[in-house]
Amino acid sequence: MGVFQKAGNALARFMYGRNGMDQLNRALLWGYVGLFLGQTVFTLVKLWIPALICEALLWPLMVLILFRMFSKNLYKRQEENTKFLNRAWKVKNQHSGARARHADKEHKYFTCKSCKTICRVPVGKGRIIITCPKCGAKIQAKT
Template identity: 75%
Template sequence: MSFFQKIGNAIVRFMYGRNGMDQMNRALFWGYIAVFFGQVVFSALRLQTPALICEIVLWPLMVLILFRMFSKNLPKRRAENQKFVNWWWGVKSRNAGAKARHADKDHKYFTCKTCGTICRVPVGKGKIIITCPKCGAQIHAKT
């Protein structure tokens, strides 16, 4: 067994039962990279205050990443990760829906003020009263 295989096996044994890199840690890591590049740019432009703020943000972010990576409290880290994944899925689906609604030229979309439901009506019908299918509220609108 070579030297590097022994080191690899030692790392695998050390990480057994620990959290490692999950989706939340990857997002935190990419946030760390973005703040780091911001610090580099601010330092290159000789803007000391923003560079110092970036540096102050970098340290707790790295500590959080390392803490989550090496944590042995797997149920708690998995719950945190699941909350993050659910939130991120909502962000992505809202953006995808908004993009699809923007591309749809045959319909106009209105949001109900009481419940937030998105109602779709055909374009070119003039002034209409839309009844929300979820809560029954009426929306007076012009298509």
């Protein structure tokens, strides 16, 4: 067994039962890289205050990344990751839905004020009253 194989096995034994890199840690790491590049640019342009702010944010972010990576409290870290994924999915889903609604020229979309449900109506019907299918609220609109 070679030296690299032994080192890999030792690392695998050390990481057993620890959180490791999940999606939230990857997002935090990308944030770290962005802050590091920002700090580098600010330093090259000689904008010292933004560079110092970036540097002050880099250290706690790296500590948080390492803490989450080596944490043995898997339940808490998985709960944090699930919350992050739910928020990220919601933002991604809203963006893709908005793009699809914008591309649809045959329908007009209205959002219910009370329950935030999106209602679809054919274009060219004039002034109409839309009844929300979810909560029953009335929406007056022009199509």
